[in-house]
Amino acid sequence: MIFTGKGFRFGDNVDTDQILPSQYLVLPSIKEMSKHAMEPLLKDFSDKFKSGDILVADHNFGCGSSREQAPAVLKELGVQVIIAKDFARIFFRNCINIGILLIELKEADDFQDGDVISIDTVKSIIINKNKTYTFTPLSNFLKNIISKGGLVNYFSAKK
Amino acid sequence: MNLTEKIIAKHANRDNVKPGEIVEVSIDWCMANDATISLNIDIFKNEFGFTNVWDSEKIIFINDHQIPADSVNTAAVHQKTREFCKNQGIQCHESDGVCHQLMFEKYVKPGELVVAADSHTCSYGCVGAVSTGMGSTDIAAVMGTGKTWLKVPETIKIDLNGILQKGVFAKDVILKIIKDLSASGATYKTVEFSGEVTSRFSISERFTMCNMVIEAGGKSAMVAPDEKVVSMFQNKNIDWDFLTTDSNAAYSQTITYNLSDLTPQVACPHFVDNVKDIKKVEGIKIDQAFLGSCTNGRFDDLTIGANLLKGKKVASDVRLLVTPASVDIYREALNQGIINIFLEAGAMINHPGCSTCWGACQGVLTKGQTMISSANRNFKGRAGSPESDIYLASPATVIASAIVGKITDPRKFLEDIK
Numbered sequence A: 001m002i003f004t005g006k007g008f009r010f011g012d013n014v015d016t017d018q019i020l021p022s023q024y025l026v027l028p029s030i031k032e033m034s035k036h037a038m039e040p041l042l043k044d045f046s047d048k049f050k051s052g053d054i055l056v057a058d059h060n061f062g063c064g065s066s067r068e069q070a071p072a073v074l075k076e077l078g079v080q081v082i083i084a085k086d087f088a089r090i091f092f093r094n095c096i097n098i099g100i101l102l103i104e105l106k107e108a109d110d111f112q113d114g115d116v117i118s119i120d121t122v123k124s125i126i127i128n129k130n131k132t133y134t135f136t137p138l139s140n141f142l143k144n145i146i147s148k149g150g151l152v153n154y155f156s157a158k159k
Numbered sequence B: 001m002n003l004t005e006k007i008i009a010k011h012a013n014r015d016n017v018k019p020g021e022i023v024e025v026s027i028d029w030c031m032a033n034d035a036t037i038s039l040n041i042d043i044f045k046n047e048f049g050f051t052n053v054w055d056s057e058k059i060i061f062i063n064d065h066q067i068p069a070d071s072v073n074t075a076a077v078h079q080k081t082r083e084f085c086k087n088q089g090i091q092c093h094e095s096d097g098v099c100h101q102l103m104f105e106k107y108v109k110p111g112e113l114v115v116a117a118d119s120h121t122c123s124y125g126c127v128g129a130v131s132t133g134m135g136s137t138d139i140a141a142v143m144g145t146g147k148t149w150l151k152v153p154e155t156i157k158i159d160l161n162g163i164l165q166k167g168v169f170a171k172d173v174i175l176k177i178i179k180d181l182s183a184s185g186a187t188y189k190t191v192e193f194s195g196e197v198t199s200r201f202s203i204s205e206r207f208t209m210c211n212m213v214i215e216a217g218g219k220s221a222m223v224a225p226d227e228k229v230v231s232m233f234q235n236k237n238i239d240w241d242f243l244t245t246d247s248n249a250a251y252s253q254t255i256t257y258n259l260s261d262l263t264p265q266v267a268c269p270h271f272v273d274n275v276k277d278i279k280k281v282e283g284i285k286i287d288q289a290f291l292g293s294c295t296n297g298r299f300d301d302l303t304i305g306a307n308l309l310k311g312k313k314v315a316s317d318v319r320l321l322v323t324p325a326s327v328d329i330y331r332e333a334l335n336q337g338i339i340n341i342f343l344e345a346g347a348m349i350n351h352p353g354c355s356t357c358w359g360a361c362q363g364v365l366t367k368g369q370t371m372i373s374s375a376n377r378n379f380k381g382r383a384g385s386p387e388s389d390i391y392l393a394s395p396a397t398v399i400a401s402a403i404v405g406k407i408t409d410p411r412k413f414l415e416d417i418k
């Protein structure tokens, strides 16, 4: 599969309180919550981000709480892929479960805000500014969950 | 195998497991709270299509994050929780305290495997249980089946030696460790605490240590049960011989500390690993001080605070908020006269719950305000405006700072530290 989109660049330790601040967790739907995604870091992120654009960050993306509303609001806004140097564990698991692809890439420093990034998941490569980067694909177990479209479908297939 | 591996192997019905392996495990307890319950219920019903939970006695729902309801939306979440619990026959705690404190007081036993929809689930390592936080889809699957998959974590052993100075507490030790490991230094791993300092720590202090392992990215935490844990569970039927680490157990890393020179530590805005010695931050003016949370809202924490505060007043331009972590703690503090000391000093007492630890209900901060807190996170906007600052410290440092109105070394009041 090929993903192409504009890069939105964030730094280290983007925690779940930045992705979705606590006070919005009781809003009645993910759609309403999604208007506040990334609000403390980038006001109007939900307007600026266009479905298919790509988040890029440094270390420990998604650290903090277990709230699945965090990846869910990103998915609602059209986030399909996140590239970071590494991810926090619970966030990583939540993304797999809801079907967001996470790519760990040491060279994330080369990526800037506004770069047009292209990802080929079959070849496990990323192309940005005419440079090609190779990433390690997920383990088969996790790939299997994502390929089924997340944990819910993986589960139904097992039943 | 080390103790974490043994417990995972047992729940996977295997003789042994190795770090990196993915195994299917059965779960002893599954807990969720009002921060995510609504989403868990939706996924359970609408996405998985489950109608009944796997075992209504093994699932615990706790309204603690936003109690009493502070908005119409919150009230709707709480109502949805109550109805679901009633229909499924699940225990719903409504006003009894912070979820992790209640799981610790009422449910979790040594050797169990626990998952919950909350990142600080790693706390139960303090009684020798393997416990970890998960998101709503994972939790909904456990609610329906009692099972989940786990990757067996590598284990970092942290050996704590020396003698803590008066005025230095478990909270200072764990802040120092998080500084050294960094916010992601234990990602995917478990942390096992050992050494003479760990042995001397009370179970409550071990709770504080295990609770904050997630702030270094850890999956779970562990303190091998000793006689203190045995006496806490003396009436329960527990296989203590099983609950030991094999002498040839493997660790991915061993870190040794001598803590005799450690001074009080403070985590500065906006990252938990941005930890400094107290002398580097002393004198910073505060608007609010918070004593509470699952990290440091227990009876011993309130006692330390009350001893410091007795006969003194909270600085005139500071609000001190005190929130016992559970109703049992609250009652004991009332009976022992501790609550009265706080009231006399000018503190506000809140009903047990998450309270000011997270920025959704009580004691939120506006732009430009600064709080010192005994909780576990100081993320940007964690307790209100993204333009406010949170410093994390021990209960003693929080109370000393509330008295002076500025961040203060609690050793300034050394004679009041019992």
Ligand code: SF4
Pocket (backbone or CB within 6 Å): B065, B098, B099, B100, B118, B120, B293, B294, B295, B353, B354, B355, B357, B358, B375, B376
């Ligand atoms: S007290 Fe704070 S850290 Fe503990 S469960 Fe509540 S919100 Fe989470």
